[in-house]
Amino acid sequence: MEVKSKEDSGITIVTPVGRVDTATVKVFEEGVMAIKNNKIVISFSQIDYISSAGLRVVLMLGKKLSASNGTLVLVDMPTNIFNVFKMSGFDKILKICANFEESKPFFN
Numbered sequence: 001m002e003v004k005s006k007e008d009s010g011i012t013i014v015t016p017v018g019r020v021d022t023a024t025v026k027v028f029e030e031g032v033m034a035i036k037n038n039k040i041v042i043s044f045s046q047i048d049y050i051s052s053a054g055l056r057v058v059l060m061l062g063k064k065l066s067a068s069n070g071t072l073v074l075v076d077m078p079t080n081i082f083n084v085f086k087m088s089g090f091d092k093i094l095k096i097c098a099n100f101e102e103s104k105p106f107f108n
Contacts, residue, residue, distance in 0.1 A: 003031025011107055012037040013100060017046040020054030029057045038070025039107050041100055045076035050084055062094055071095070073103040 001024035002017040012035050020028050032042070042058065044050075062072045073095040077085070085091045097103040 001027045003028060005031070005035065007037075008100070009104070009107075010037075011039045011041055011104075013041045013043055015043045015046055019049040020047060020057075021049060021051040022053050025051070025053040025057060028054060029060075032057060032061050033064070038065055038068050040065060040070070041073050041075055041103050043076040043100070044074065044078065044081050047081055048078070050081055052088075055084070055088055055090060058094065059090065071106050073097055073106050075099050075103050 001019065004015045004017060006013050014032055014035065016028055016031070018024065032040070040061070058074070064070075065072045074085070075097050076099055077096065082091070082096070085094070085096065095103070095106055097106075
């Protein structure tokens with residue numbers, strides 16, 4: 001598990017690589033919670049599995065950003081990852097877009 005990040009138009013794009021499960025969730029959590037920017041996109045393009053522990057981290061980050069008037073948008077979800085978010089009901093409480101370009105209006 002690796003957590004990559006880069007800046008684009010004042011937005012931090014985070015790309016976790018690998019599986020987010022109980023064995024790797026600590027790396028994922030440390031990687032996303034250390035970001036100081038309050039405008040964050042998480043790209044799931046390099047993820048093939050996410051566990052409930054990973055979902056918890058995404059939800060914690062969303063709450064943290066919401067409390068500081070920040071924004072979190074999830075993008076580039078493979079079907080299997082989107083289905084996990086949908087089955088958990090997280091698709092109703094988190095912003096999910098097809099790609100980074102579609103997420104930009106949420107940051108204006």
